[in-house]
Each structure stands twice: as C-alpha cells, then as structure tokens.
Amino acid sequence: MISIVISSCDDGRIYEKTVHIPREGRTLKLTGKINGIDKWTNDYNIVVAGFDDKSEYAIISKIVSTSVGEDDNTQVIMAGISDDVTKVELCAIDRLRRRVVTFCSINSSTAEADTIRMDAGTIDVSMYHAIQTHIFTTSCIGCHGESTEAAAQLHLTEGVSYSALVNQPSTINGNILRVKTNNTQESLLHLILNSNDYTHHPHTDILPAKTKTELLELIDSWIDDGAQQ
Numbered sequence: 001m002i003s004i005v006i007s008s009c010d011d012g013r014i015y016e017k018t019v020h021i022p023r024e025g026r027t028l029k030l031t032g033k034i035n036g037i038d039k040w041t042n043d044y045n046i047v048v049a050g051f052d053d054k055s056e057y058a059i060i061s062k063i064v065s066t067s068v069g070e071d072d073n074t075q076v077i078m079a080g081i082s083d084d085v086t087k088v089e090l091c092a093i094d095r096l097r098r099r100v101v102t103f104c105s106i107n108s109s110t111a112e113a114d115t116i117r118m119d120a121g122t123i124d125v126s127m128y129h130a131i132q133t134h135i136f137t138t139s140c141i142g143c144h145g146e147s148t149e150a151a152a153q154l155h156l157t158e159g160v161s162y163s164a165l166v167n168q169p170s171t172i173n174g175n176i177l178r179v180k181t182n183n184t185q186e187s188l189l190h191l192i193l194n195s196n197d198y199t200h201h202p203h204t205d206i207l208p209a210k211t212k213t214e215l216l217e218l219i220d221s222w223i224d225d226g227a228q229q
C-alpha cells in the first residue's frame with residue numbers, strides 16, 4: 001500500500017495522509033518546467049536535496065538534469081531519503097554540497113508517506129535570477145530601488161539591474177566599473193560588499209550574516225565566469 005504526499009511550491013502544503021508505513025527511505029518526485037540550469041558556473045549544481053534543521057549541508061542530493069521530457073517538463077526521482085531529512089528542496093549547492101539558494105522547499109518531517117511529490121511549477125533557476133532574487137531584491141532595493149533617488153543612481157530592481165551593473169561606470173568612482181566581467185578585483189560590486197574602503201556608506205554588513213559567505217562567493221563566481229545574464 002502506498003500513501004502519497006502532494007505538495008506544491010505555490011499553494012503551500014497539502015497533505016493527504018492515509019496509512020503509516022515504516023520508513024526505509026522515502027522517495028521524492030519532483031516535476032516542473034525548470035529553466036536556466038545551464039546558466040550556472042561549474043562551481044555549482046542545481047539539485048533536489050534533503051537537509052536536516054541543523055546544517056546547510058545536503059544529507060542527500062541528486063543533480064537535476066538539463067534534458068527535459070514531453071512538454072518541456074523535468075522530472076527527478078530521488079530515493080532513499082532517511083528520517084533525519086526534515087526538508088527537501090530544489091536548490092543550488094556548491095562543491096561542498098552547501099546550500100546556496102533555495103528555489104522551492106517542502107517540510108518533509110511531518111510527511112508520513114513514502115512518496116513526497118514536489119511540483120515546482122514553471123521556475124527560473126538561472127544564476128543571475130538567483131542573484132537578483134536572493135541578493136538584490138532581498139537586501140538592496142530598499143536604497144537602490146525604483147525611485148529616481150536610487151543611491152548612487154544605481155537601480156538594482158528586477159529587469160534593470162543587469163544593464164545598470166555590467167560594464168557600467170561607477171557613480172562614486174569614475175575610474176572603476178560597477179561590474180567588470182571576469183575581474184572581481186576591478187568590480188565595485190565585489191569591492192563594496194567585501195570592504196568598507198570604497199564608500200562612505202558601509203556595505204559589508206548588509207547581507208544577512210547567516211548566508212553572507214555563500215552569497216559573496218556567488219557574486220564572485222558569476223563575475224569570474226563572464227557575468228552572464
């Protein structure tokens with residue numbers, strides 16, 4: 001007998017509990033139209049992964065293939081998810097299997113079924129979109145927003161941030177570019193987030209302490225790999 005948990009990224013969790021089965025490992029079935037996997041550098045993998053509450057390191061993970069089936073749908077099946085996994089996610093992990101950004105997540109600790117279904121819907125998981133969502137939109141647009149008064153005339157809102165950054169001269173120091181492709185040390189975006197020597201307005205504590213290291217590495221990896229859109 002099989003019981004099933006149906007979950008969706010959009011509408012939160014819907015559980016259909018039927019029978020309790022002693023678990024020797026649950027199975028995650030992910031479906032979705034997942035775009036942008038190939039736009040990541042080699043330092044990262046887009047995976048489905050299981051985590052516990054204590055650590056940022058994946059206990060189990062499986063790479064999401066870029067090949068798609070009918071209707072552009074991706075399907076991933078990951079078996080053998082042990083009871084210590086409390087959350088399953090569609091996410092980007094680095095080479096240490098550390099979580100960098102989460103695209104879609106389900107609390108699996110309360111799921112009594114042996115199959116966990118995750119419907120990611122249509123989702124853009126590209127590297128620049130992750131930077132936009134998890135860095136700029138989350139931590140920067142309060143000051144670098146839509147208003148004409150954006151700090152240093154730098155707009156980091158979705159849709160305009162890329163052309164505002166890449167190969168554009170800085171407002172506060174005309175000798176440097178905001179982002180110089182393949183060169184973090186000559187990119188003000190890198191410099192201003194890593195040191196307070198470049199501005200009157202300290203930026204080094206703007207990113208949340210918990211994920212700061214991963215997010216700064218994400219920006220560097222993106223710049224070093226040609227700062228692609």
Ligand code: HEC
Nearest residue numbers: 139140143151152154170171172173188189199200201206
């Ligand atoms: C609390 C307001 C505030 C927040 C939040 C903020 N900034 Fe700034 N930012 C400023 C100010 C003010 C300046 C201009 C500093 C100066 O004149 O020295 C600036 C300047 C910059 C510059 C230089 C732009 C140029 O053309 O010279 C960059 C790059 C930058 N910020 C990136 C970011 C990023 C990335 C984030 C989010 C992680 C962020 N900022 C969050 C206020 C902010």
